[in-house]
Amino acid sequence: MSMTEIVYRVGDATGPDGSGSVIIAHVCNDLGRWGKGFVVAVSARWPQPERAYREWYKQRESSDFGLGAVQFVRVAPDVHVANMIGQHGIRSSAAGPPIRYAAVDQALEKLGDFAAAENASVHMPRIGCGLAGGSWARVEPLIHARLCSRGIGVLVYDLE
Template identity: 60%
Template structure:
């Protein structure tokens, strides 16, 4: 299907039908900078669910590569994708973990097909996570090949 690029706000997806808004979260329970602020301005549930998921991590699947799907409106879901190790660059590089993003995008692709949904996102992993779009885009193209994807700039 390919990736479509538009100017706009990923929290206001420009599409009909069911929509999944995908974004990257860190693995240390932090929510308070970057795209998540726009998400929290629109809906309270994604942050509350993420924080609860993090708190209960000893008994759940929270961790790099995991995805939490939060329904925020009748036709809108938010995918909290854990693909960022910590919140600061380290000796090993930026916080983004491409293998975790790849795994998370695979789950998002499956959920989008199950819901017959389109997927919407900012340039995931390339803000605070420090990723490079030329490495992220091929993961999106591979894992979301069967769904309509819109990237908002």
Template identity: 55%
Template sequence: MKKIKYIKGDATNPSTAGTQIIAHICNDTGGWGKGFVLAVSKRWKKPENDYRDWYKSGTHFNLGEIQMVQVEEDLWICNMIGQHKTATTSKGIPPVRYEAVESCLKKLADEALSLKASIHMPRIGCGLAGGKWEEIEPIIQSTLLENGIEVYVYDFESKI
């Protein structure tokens, strides 16, 4: 079975050959403006524009859905709706929804297999979404790695 390859670096700049998909978590409120999406928007405008259009359309804009956006010949961004709203509830429930992340990653696996692509991501769901990597990692294992897909997880290394 494949294992996640952990890399220090920038998930918006994958360093492997072949077709690549950069996957990240979005919220279900149409908000785009904090966290990893800022790095995405700095490099490409299309993922944000397509996400905002998707939200406005209301068509299949639900937890567990994905949107594939081609930004270069062999590079795609996968907008995954795996976060409900943007704040932790008064009961302490973070915005991440693990079952939605799993649903997104199952759909992403199908896309990756059809494109023969590797997957590149930050530690999805663990930043602003408030999730725990020990919950996310097994979901990646069961959805992507068990399908033989190469997965690279990037820990950003600040240049300061």
């Protein structure tokens, strides 16, 4: 298994470059809130990820919903959206921004397992670094460890 590097692109992660099976990954909060940031672009393109996330949140007492969990939603024959719970709440507090790096790391590990099984590439914005308030300098090494080190292709998109 060869190590891959993150490929950076300018563009929209909901319109991924490449062929074959793709997973569009993003970070969600643990409050059942959907409506700001990257999810707006996701919902504009596909209704299923938001519906699935809200239903998953409703079932949280009897499901794996919570920090570090991932929900894979098929939106096209060869496209999945990965709803990764890596954000506690939606506002910064005295404890810092809502990002939870350990949860992002756990979610990326599950994403890696799924991507390997699907032989898929992973496409994402700079996860955890928008509304979640995270630092790319802390997120990028997690992506390297959980995805790139396994030979999984990763494309990170920055909007123009």
